[in-house]
Amino acid sequence: MRQAAPTTTFMDTGHDHAHCLDEALDRAAALCADRGVRLTALRRRVLELVWGGHKPLGAYDILETLKAERRGAAPPTVYRALDFLRTHGLVHRIESQNSFVGCPDPNKPHGGQFLICRTCGLAAELNDSGVDQAIRKSAAKAGFSVGRPIIEIQGLCPHCRKKG
Amino acid sequence: MRQAAPTTTFMDTGHDHAHCLDEALDRAAALCADRGVRLTALRRRVLELVWGGHKPLGAYDILETLKAERRGAAPPTVYRALDFLRTHGLVHRIESQNSFVGCPDPNKPHGGQFLICRTCGLAAELNDSGVDQAIRKSAAKAGFSVGRPIIEIQGLCPHCRKKG
DNA sequence: GCTATAATGTTATAGTATAACACTTAAAAG
DNA sequence: CTTTTAAGTGTTATACTATAACATTATAGC
Numbered sequence: 001m002r003q004a005a006p007t008t009t010f011m012d013t014g015h016d017h018a019h020c021l022d023e024a025l026d027r028a029a030a031l032c033a034d035r036g037v038r039l040t041a042l043r044r045r046v047l048e049l050v051w052g053g054h055k056p057l058g059a060y061d062i063l064e065t066l067k068a069e070r071r072g073a074a075p076p077t078v079y080r081a082l083d084f085l086r087t088h089g090l091v092h093r094i095e096s097q098n099s100f101v102g103c104p105d106p107n108k109p110h111g112g113q114f115l116i117c118r119t120c121g122l123a124a125e126l127n128d129s130g131v132d133q134a135i136r137k138s139a140a141k142a143g144f145s146v147g148r149p150i151i152e153i154q155g156l157c158p159h160c161r162k163k164g
Numbered sequence: 165m166r167q168a169a170p171t172t173t174f175m176d177t178g179h180d181h182a183h184c185l186d187e188a189l190d191r192a193a194a195l196c197a198d199r200g201v202r203l204t205a206l207r208r209r210v211l212e213l214v215w216g217g218h219k220p221l222g223a224y225d226i227l228e229t230l231k232a233e234r235r236g237a238a239p240p241t242v243y244r245a246l247d248f249l250r251t252h253g254l255v256h257r258i259e260s261q262n263s264f265v266g267c268p269d270p271n272k273p274h275g276g277q278f279l280i281c282r283t284c285g286l287a288a289e290l291n292d293s294g295v296d297q298a299i300r301k302s303a304a305k306a307g308f309s310v311g312r313p314i315i316e317i318q319g320l321c322p323h324c325r326k327k328g
Numbered sequence: 329g330c331t332a333t334a335a336t337g338t339t340a341t342a343g344t345a346t347a348a349c350a351c352t353t354a355a356a357a358g
Numbered sequence: 359c360t361t362t363t364a365a366g367t368g369t370t371a372t373a374c375t376a377t378a379a380c381a382t383t384a385t386a387g388c
Binding site: 131133135153 | 259260277279288306
């Protein structure tokens, strides 16, 4: 085990984000090494951009930055990197926003549970077993076999509630 | 009150769908009358198409049908009708599929909880208070104020499990 | 080094959604 | 009943999101 439990709640605005980022990149490198897959410079860079903050980024936002750095970056450049990162659980897609955010806990396979602030745009990943169990129970009642649960809760984060 | 509690689980393949559809249109007419808003021919027709089955439809699928019926139907034609229907809770958007499905219970305001079969594409709307409570509890722990919860559970419906 | 495979570059296009303005129809006011 | 006003729809153009298909380059294993 390389890391202690990663962040799952809203960060202070002034938290040490460089630390989050470094840890995320270290986890990714370790995970890819374990699985014998390649965290190439491009994939690493895209992951870095996604972890640039706790606010989900659009694919074309990422592309804008890449274009300034690499000759000929195009949509497939970023979508392919994102596909790789998602396959390995390093990044989640926020379905309700067409955006992407780093996963703080890529080793544990899970669907995403997100709290998303409608004011500041920050997203926090939950992974609440109570929610998961309630869903499984409810699905079971309908005779439904649960594959990938998508949970995206729009609302107000603690900071924006106070300022509100 | 015009109607008894509407469907919330997976329908038999051979259920009386004409009945579902009629009830949905009646509910919509009553709701619009109550609220003093207009269920125009276009809006009614789009709702009818969305309720053509229990499988969510894409906006451009709806558009294809409309084009055959109305001169000059274009994307705004269908998106505007869908916006109206969504505003009044008559239709939900399935975020993970860019598709739209009729709501069986438009009077009770609620975010959508959906079970979506990855094989046959059918969607069933839940509205499980256990799930809702688990989410509220978990969000409260993070100091987050819940607005609109989006829950889309991909998996296998009872019929597709059996056919396997 | 050679070969097979994986990754990326490159061009084109598909699929989803909205902006902006013109026109028509229906409701409200007189 | 007509005028006025607002709501709804038509129409054109365009923005945003994502993938297909094929060429080229880089990497890993032999």
